[in-house]
Amino acid sequence: MRPTGRGILVIITVILMFFSVLLQLSGKNEEDSQNKTPEEKKSDDIIIETETKELYISLYNHWNKRLETLTLEDYLIGVVAGEMPASYGMEALKAQAVAARTLAVYQMPAYGGKGCSQHENADVCSSFAHCQEWITQNQMRKNWGSDFDEYFRRIQQAVEETRGEIMTYEGRPIEVFYHSTSNGRTEDVSEVFSNSLPYYSSVESYGDENTSRFEGKVTLTNQKFADIFYSKYGIKLNPKKLSSQIKINGYTKSGRIKEITVGGKKLRATEFRLLYGLNSTDITFEFGDDTITMKTKGFGHGVGMSQAGANYMAGQGYTYKDILKHYYTGVLISRY
Ligand SMILES: [Zn+2]
Structure with missing residues (x-):
């Protein structure tokens, strides 16, 4: 069937409307980008406004x-x-x-x-x-x-x-x-x-110190500390001389302990943290007569x-x- 004169007019009108919408859209994008601060323009975030398929x-x-x-x-x-x-x-x-x-x-x-x-x-x-x-x-x-x-x-x-x-x-x-x-x-x-990943460098974190989870503390009797260590590694510690048997070997850039030696056994601080259920590896030790206190800062890895x-x-x-x-x-x- 051949289109009539009126049909052709309708088709032309639809095409014109389509282009006018396109023009309006591109104008809007330009306007948006003009309103952006230099900071925002620099950002390369890829947000394509298509309908996201349900995953x-x-x-x-x-x-x-x-x-x-x-x-x-x-x-x-x-x-x-x-x-x-x-x-x-x-x-x-x-x-x-x-x-x-x-x-x-x-x-x-x-x-x-x-x-x-x-x-x-x-x-x-x-x-x-x-x-x-x-x-x-x-x-x-x-x-x-x-x-x-x-x-x-x-x-x-x-x-x-x-x-x-x-x-x-x-x-x-x-x-x-x-x-x-x-x-x-x-x-x-x-x-x-x-693994080492390029998007994880050590950065400052602000405001953590104002929260209830910032400071943690675990206190054990010296005997209990020694028992836990023995049950995991089979190494006997002298409960009366813990302070001389625990040595911090070094810290990470963020101030957390990196490695620790206990009773002659070298451990990653992450392993030590798990063993004693500590909140983090930012640990300071306090040795009492019968007890040991491990104070931590932060919560998590x-x-x-x-x-x-x-x-x-x-x-x-x-x-x-x-x-x-x-x-x-x-x-x-x-x-x-
Ligand atoms: Zn899983």
Whole structure:
């Protein structure tokens, strides 16, 4: 069928409308970029405003011991709720959402990841000691009580407003580590984990010292200290002379202990921390007549974003992107 004169007119009108919309759109982009500060223009973040395809994640749920499939974004609500206090600043929650999303995408086989090494066919597990914490809505209700509605809404907002965003370095999702509270400076990744990664340098962390988790203390009788050591390494310590049997061999750049010798056995401080259940490897020893006290600063391994520091930055008016770029050197915020 040949188009009539009227039909041709309609087609021309549609084409004209299409080009006028295109022109308006490109004008708007230009306007946006003119309004940006030089700092913002310099940023190379790759945010392509296409509709993000829904990604699914297979989660080993340790609460019911089952493998479950969830949308990535729904999964993240349970992670942010489990990993960070819901009362923290919105920009800190958003930084946590991006960090958690990056960790999940990094582990997905579809993105070249190896999944969770402890549970077959799972991209991630819900254990904070292995992949990252994930909690159920029931758990959230228990934790938050009457604040449930407000806290759930805040976490939903943090996930939704960063939808699809991950941290990348040279085009790949980065390997993410984060921790609760720093001792004032973050730890180089190679001091804790065997790999060295370019986006983890030791940086200052502010505001950690104002939080309840900053200072920790474990006091044991000398005998108990010696018993714990013996049960792990089979080496007998003299409980009356602990001070002469514990020697600090060196510190990392962040002021945490690197290596320690106990009863002639050399240990990485990370190993020593685990043995005595200490909050961090920033340890000072106090020797009493019958007791030994190990005082710590910070909570966690110290690598990557300090959640307490992120909350402090959020309170100072920094955005989640500022926070992430402070703790993860040289990363870009991209979409998966
Ligand atoms: Zn795992």
